Amino acid sequence: MKGFLASMYVGLQIESNWTKKWVWLLYLAAYPIGSFLAVIILYGVFGQKTGLLPYALYGTIFYYSLSMVFFDMAFSVHDDREHYQTLKYIFLSSTSYRTYLCGRAATRYLIALAGIVINLCWLVPVLHLPFHPNWGYLLAGAFLGYLVAAGLGLAMASVFLLTIKLDVDVVDALFGGMFVLSGALFPPTAFPAVFAKIAEFVPMSPFIELMRRAASGQVLTSFLSGMSTSQLLGRVALSAAILFAVGSVLVSFGSRQAQRKGYIDVTTAF
Amino acid sequence: MHTSIQVENLTRVFNRRGTAPFHALRGVSFDVSYGEIFGLLGPNGAGKTTTIKIMSTLLLPTSGRVTVAGFDVEREYARVRPLISLISGGETSGYGILTVEEQLWMFSQFYGMETPVARARIEEYLKVVGMWDSRRQQMNRLSTGMRQKVNLVRGLVTDPSVLFLDEPTLGVDVEASVIIRRIVRDWVQERPERSVILTTHYMAEADELCSRVAIINHGLILANAAPSQLKQDLDSRAHYEITLDRFDAEQLDRITAVMGEGNDLVLGADKATNSPMLVAHLTHESDIARLITALAAQGATLEYMRKLEPTLEDAFLKMVGRRFEDEEEAASPVS
């Protein structure tokens, strides 16, 4: 537990320590805007009639809370190893590397949530977004979302433990692909049935849909509309449990494999 | 249990793309007792760091077995890790944005230490290394030597039983090296269950600190003994350098005859004063008395005399050099 909290602390320090606290808060608020702005323009200008803006905006916002985490996981393996050269010392400590990563993920997730909350404060009134929160679902969803994000993050990290060169293009492509497939931006039901089917099984989509409903208080499209919100919650819980378990197994495997190959302390920067 | 660490027949092969598998360790065995500072010496690429990495659970061996405090490093690494600390020299590890204090506290938390205990230890060791005043400095503002001291403190704060030091004084100034060596020596003596594994390229450092050293080259151990033993084994004869006011070749012949079989005398000149200088290699150290008497009988006056002690460096060079020659034909693929 101490190790977990210390990991959160490192994450927070790395995130925030480069500037004064108030500048950082501003940055926190401004950072996610870039990703929402494209959606607002896309739907606001070209797709006004579709009425899909709330769907896409909530989708993008909550996808953002997940993607921040697994992006960060990929980079934290790389940075700890190459840049800070602390990976081996963390690895050798009494805290398991999985716990460390979960701590880092927790910080990132909370920061992302904070950014979301700050931005919703102006997005809701300005864009007249439907906002009838069900706090119970929101809180439960936010907690399960952490497990989803951490699970995917651990899987990401295990890949990067075994990859010496950080290939940013691959990471970008992966996240872009998942963004589209998870139905964050377009309702997958607008696509051929195959896609809709795939989207249902993309691990993030039930979480995103749950959060949409929990925040807006409405079922915004027909995507996953066959499920009641409580069924959806069950579905998210299930996928969170599976993802977290898979992530944990992968990171154990990745650590062992990295130990075998001698990748825990490689540096490529000469 | 008297052995802190047992290394049995350790091998490690690195598979590198496009080249033949590289045998970094080819059957290394040794053990380290409690209370000991054990040195690993060897030229670049000998396999010292590889050995340390395997012992400290960073790397898996290809074959062989290592136990630390009775725990197998390959299977029981979770039991081993709380007992050990690794400190590598010549690196710039640390979160630059954290202060010295924050960085050390953070690592103590990874070991589950209570904050007050951790704070007290951090204070104690920062004072020992003379860095208490820099505790609020950011890591990225520190010089190499200061960082290395923080690195050492990080290793000590968590109260390990085994300390792995991979070139701990690399890039550190003379004064700081002295401090680091003193800390390591005091630390190991403080409690009976402690031990240290040290690699270094400074022979004097190994000679000063280590109760035993292993000389390793091309992944094989060539010798494993106390530094004094290695120096003695190098050459059992005693060597003296004697500067005289005057001495010639004729007198040399006479004295050589007096000293007899097994004692060699070589006449040269002192580089600085150009006075005649006699180098004597004696089978028995006690023969020096006879030599001095004989020189006096020849009417030569001693200006200066000193005993030439073999150094660990001599022993090292002789051993490693010999192996190089042995292996010239069977040249293994070196990177």
Ligand SMILES: Nc1ncnc2c1ncn2[C@@H]1O[C@H](COP(=O)(O)OP(=O)(O)OP(=O)(O)O)[C@@H](O)[C@H]1O
């Ligand atoms: N991850 C790796 N992949 C391939 N080869 C490696 C790897 N790590 C070490 N080696 C090789 O193994 C050999 C032993 O390396 P090691 O780092 O143990 O040497 P060392 O004795 O510590 O040398 P130095 O005094 O230079 O630190 C070297 O030839 C090195 O090139």
Ligand SMILES: [Mg+2]
């Ligand atoms: Mg080395």
